[in-house]
Amino acid sequence: MAKILIIEDDEVFSELLVMHMEDRNHEPQTAHTLEQARERLAESIPDAILLDQQLPDGFGIDMLKEIVAQPPYPPVIMITGVSDNKLVIQAMGLGAHDFIRKPVDEIELDTTLSNALKSHRLSRQVSAITHAEDYQVDIGQIIGTSPSILEICKTLGSVASSNAPVLITGESGTGKEVVARALHHHSGRTGLFLPINCSALVENLLESELFGHEKGSFTGAIARKEGKFEQAVDGTLFLDELGEMPASLQAKLLRVLQEGSFERVGGTQTQHSNARILAATNRDLKAMIGAGLFREDLFYRLNVVHIHLPPLRERMGDMPLLTEHLLGKINNKQHTAVKHLAENTWRRMKVYSWPGNIRELENILTRAAILARSDTITEDLLALPEEPGHEHPDSKEEALPSLRLISLEVIEQEHIRAILEHTRWHKGKTCEILGISRPALDRKITKYALG
Template sequence: MVGHSEGMREIFSTITRVAPTRATVLLCGESGVGKDMIARAIHHHSPRADRPFVKINCTALPENLMESELFGYEKGAFTGANTSKPGKFEQADTGTVFLDEIGDVPASVQVKLLRILQEREFERLGSNKVKHIDVRVLAATNVDLRAALEQGTFREDLYYRLNVLPINIPPLRERKEDIPYLAGFFVKKLGKDLGSPVQSISDAAMQRLLGYHWPGNVRELENVLERSMVLANGAILEAGDVKLDTAPAARFTVADNFLPEGTTLDQYEQSIIREALRRANGNKSQAARMLGLTRNALRYRLSQMGLES
């Protein structure tokens, strides 16, 4: 992992201190800042390194499948359950579970996670036999869970259990000192993977990388360098070779974007939510991401609007 900024060096030292323990860690940060990478680093520097690391993407699972995926089920638990099957937690026994996008976990599953964190026990669906497991839990979120707490879509007791050791990973635009080191690291790595002639980055090209705001963080930096290197011809990546995603975004100011004439804040918020759903083709998880909300927080607003089925 590359990082020379004060923020990242602090995170590295936290990783070194928490990795050997079984403490629950909550990784907070925008998409692309390195949450997955840090979760894996914690696991690999823990006494569980040679035990399973099981990642669960809470957004990817529809609510009705999530329970059976996480906790497993017994034969006959529901129509189509022809055999019994262990869940992800059982697969991770003696190892680490990484719950990604924890803010998207529905209320029914939040209760069961709380029980796992408190008692290290659960039951498979369709069974009343209590199972005990030994798992270390790591979780990640790219939205502010406190907002979900205030809206009542995320349980407070679960939040405090998860938030034992929070690690906040700053966005790349707040640690620009890391950009030259990350860029150098990716040029080397991608040069090999792509068979590209590019060996280094010119000063002018570096200035372009430093001037950009990186909404997609380290992941976007890696993608931009890959695209730029595929198209470049020389051994040195020049400013003109740098293919950024867009022009730097204009900063939002309330002065020129105040409420449209005759609209209330509620109406305006609702029209933005409708537009996000339209752009996401009705996909609530995607719409929630566009709005910087958890899926549950969006659901809550939709129910307030009388739109949640």
């Protein structure tokens, strides 16, 4: 059943459309003027709109412009007796889903509406995942054969099909989202996998992203918006960086876990969600509980199943498999052709502690692959910093005269310059490789005087 808004000034024809929609098990609403239509849209967003052109207080084409100006908007089907091909072209150009002339053929209407609803469902899914990363690793694939990875896979297989919350812990870059995606992939749930970073948004915006908001609930809330809990119906909501969630939102999250219900920001109507909750953090939540920074009751609600990811330095036996996998991904994305690592490159990688874990490994390999002049990565391309207490594998006991003791800022400056030169100063490609926004790149170019 879908919610259909019928904007039609002819009350007889409007009533016929209402009966037809009800016969098809839809939920129709009517508006006979543009003003009534605006009121209906402010109350709730329908799944599709049937829009007449000639209305008492204006034209349907003007209403169409207002609707498409606030994405994501529902599909709009123009229905009019006006025989004007320019109007058809204008409406379709503005974003109308289709255009039907009166008298309306029922089969044509049913087919058009069915296609519009399917398109709307797909567009909502695409919209919901727009902010997710361009994730190239095969969904559900976890790389490694070490005992710790084997135990993680066993746990994953045992709990994936349940509805139990899962708390995933580990240092930054260990692959917590990979595990979360694998849990969803093997869960059999038909809805979306929606990740949200709890540290990336200020408190009021994070609340709106999670729970949605009503029109006028705060400055800039020009229309009602569904939150991630509503978008993830029958799916999985992944709360990354959970330890950064403000205390006020922790209480609201606890209620969803306990009762499956919540209210949108500025709303009074209770909403419901059956989304499965997965959470990840690199923080010590028990220590945060002791410091009064995290709710103990929320911790136990989320910690029904606990999966801990070891740092890369504790699973170095997986390095060859991880490197092979990442090089395949890098070659595909960056159009490089690296196939091998020199022996001294392997030795250097094995004694490095990898504080950034798999994410750091991927970044280092990406830079090396881009700069490589053959199909082999040599040690000089790694740009790994020397670590106190970790001797270079090819060094003698005496200090290396060529050792460069440089700051992270210098490393970043050199890395950004190398990527800019590789892309011939194509900022879009540079941002894609570095994983940063255009404004962030511009700030770093200015900071390091690279221009």
